[in-house]
Amino acid sequence: MALExxxxxxxxxxxxxxxxxxxxxxxxxxxxxSLDDWIIRVRFTGKDSxxxxxxxxKGFTNFEFEYSIPRSDAETxxxxxxxxxxKERFFxxxxxxxxxxxxxxxxxxxxxxxxxxxxNEEEDLFLPSxxxxxITGLTHxxxxxxxxxxxxxxx
Numbered sequence: 176m177a178l179e180x181x182x183x184x185x186x187x188x189x190x191x192x193x194x195x196x197x198x199x200x201x202x203x204x205x206x207x208x209s210l211d212d213w214i215i216r217v218r219f220t221g222k223d224s225x226x227x228x229x230x231x232x233k234g235f236t237n238f239e240f241e242y243s244i245p246r247s248d249a250e251t252x253x254x255x256x257x258x259x260x261x262k263e264r265f266f267x268x269x270x271x272x273x274x275x276x277x278x279x280x281x282x283x284x285x286x287x288x289x290x291x292x293x294x295n296e297e298e299d300l301f302l303p304s305x306x307x308x309x310i311t312g313l314t315h316x317x318x319x320x321x322x323x324x325x326x327x328x329x330x
């Protein structure tokens with residue numbers, strides 16, 4: 176069973192940049208119409224194209240199933256979606272833990288979100304100096320919600 180146990184945070188400064196190991200550019204779109212159902216996402220990352228199915232279980236644990244699909248299929252699907260986001264994803268190594276920073280583009284600029292995947296919900300977590308407010312579980316910060324209600328339109 177594919178489980179994703181993830182916590183998410185806002186960022187308060189640029190200290191995270193010293194920990195970057197690599198980065199990718201991501202475009203993704205959503206076929207889903209409601210957060211209450213399975214979230215179905217198509218994503219481009221460089222040469223890779225994937226479709227993912229996600230469903231919240233409890234706390235900060237989700238089912239997550241992700242599969243490679245042909246680029247032409249992904250392009251056709253994406254060209255027919257209106258709920259999309261673009262972001263740069265930075266991979267960090269901090270205190271022997273892998274963090275991700277998503278820097279959103281276009282309608283969600285200048286939002287930046289830090290994520291860390293855990294092995295279980297009780298895992299102890301050291302918060303680096305660049306971490307601000309925890310947003311785990313705040314659905315308006317989910318990628319799906321940002322695709323439908325961009326950060327730039329928030330009051």
